[in-house]
Amino acid sequence: MAPILYKIDASPPANAVRILSDIIGLELEVRDVNFGVLEHKSPEHLKLNPMGTVPTLVDGDFTISESHATMKYLLSIYGGDKSESLYPSDVRTRALVDQCMFFNVGIFFIRLKVIVLPALFGDLDGPTEKHKADIDEAYGIVEAYLAKNKYVAADHLTIADLSVGATAISMHPLHKLDPVKFPLTAAWIAKLKEHPAVQKYLVPGAKILGDIVNAAWDKNKKK
């Protein structure tokens, strides 16, 4: 039976998991979670994932949430010969992949989340100057990683690119990346966008997120 992925199309971390699944040829049964009625905070969903977030994955009798942990799990079980390049076993390369994944969890994605959730579920009517400065700082960190390797953690694509890339591509419609200030990041994003799985999930997902959040900002401005 295919693992079940609870997701929304607009979710960058859910799209990172879906891109990975495509790359390793793993079929997922996807189920939408209705954020409009707070289904992600329902007792049923909280039982699967106490954080009340997507993505959440159910693989038989095993449940895992948090996209970065989920991607490592899927690679270990289903990655086959793709595992070594996507999450290299060389200790230092793997440490650099982890570094980028933790940067995404703790810094980059959070800087997206703080301009999205308060717009959808509160009164935020656009990113403040502080939000924008924080996002630019995070773009600068990605730029510094890319000054060392062709991709964020190595000279080839790893799962770190899927996670950090999902945030970067989804952030762009909310606070544009300046290609003059961050040329390496702009070129890396353009390269990622050529990938068929990125085109299939992330490019449309980022557009949906951008449209929803921009509409929420406009609506909140009129309050």
Ligand SMILES: N[C@@H](CCC(=O)N[C@@H](CS)C(=O)NCC(=O)O)C(=O)O
């Ligand atoms: N670090 C987590 C973040 C998950 C997350 O925050 N997902 C968002 C959707 S993109 C969500 O479910 N937000 C609802 C909430 O935080 O209440 C991951 O990578 O899975």
